Amino acid sequence: MEIERKFTIKELPDLSNYEYKKLTQAYLNTDPVIRIRREDEKYILTYKGKGLLAREEHNLPLNAESFEHLLPKADGLVISKTRYLIPYEKYTIELDIFEGDLVPLIMAEVEFESEDEAHAFVPPSWFDKDVTQDKRYHNSNLSKGITPF
């Protein structure tokens, strides 16, 4: 089970000291989500069940060959983004800066151990709206090219 909240961003913090990864991902299916992702040199197949705050999630290893084989089968846009990992209290903020068709979208996600913890989370001042309940911000929906901004 993945428990996370998603936010839009008011202003960017200084990112020069944070770790980041290059992500490329695309969707074979939206409901349930079947996603392929390249994360630097790692390849992953992800299945996500229903849900907004909490969702069943399985991450299974792929390799470069299978990623390349599956990519042409994907629907809609291939999403590219840089994900910064920003420590905040006991959490890690994942800040996604989208590229290509999805510029100027920037979003933050925070993952939690429990729903109680998720509800209790107080976001930093540079976060804007909580869009956890807004399906338009799911990457699987963003890949359809209908952007909420």
Add this chain to the structure above:
Amino acid sequence: MEIERKFTIKELPDLSNYEYKKLTQAYLNTDPVIRIRREDEKYILTYKGKGLLAREEHNLPLNAESFEHLLPKADGLVISKTRYLIPYEKYTIELDIFEGDLVPLIMAEVEFESEDEAHAFVPPSWFDKDVTQDKRYHNSNLSKGITPF
């Protein structure tokens, strides 16, 4: 982890009293195996890692819409077969009678709790060859249309 042995068949037992399911399955990828399957009115996404006797396996729920959406993305043949469930000692023999392009193939699979149990299994007299180690009999390879018979 799925631990199973596969066999070809010498002669068919009388099947009139056994339960059966209608299976339709196809492959989005072969290594790792990413399979979609319809099993009567149930839809499943299966991921299988490497291995012959023992393989990592994940079965995740799909629905009719996602199955229909993913089917055109599959490689090669769509495999249709009738699977009979035949009780044998403490096991269930899954006897697959293939249809369409894969006629006259008939195969049996038996699943085990451990590798020791798998090795100790004494097949019934109507089984023919043990093809567990022969990748050509993997359904993912059969779907490529190159049949070992």
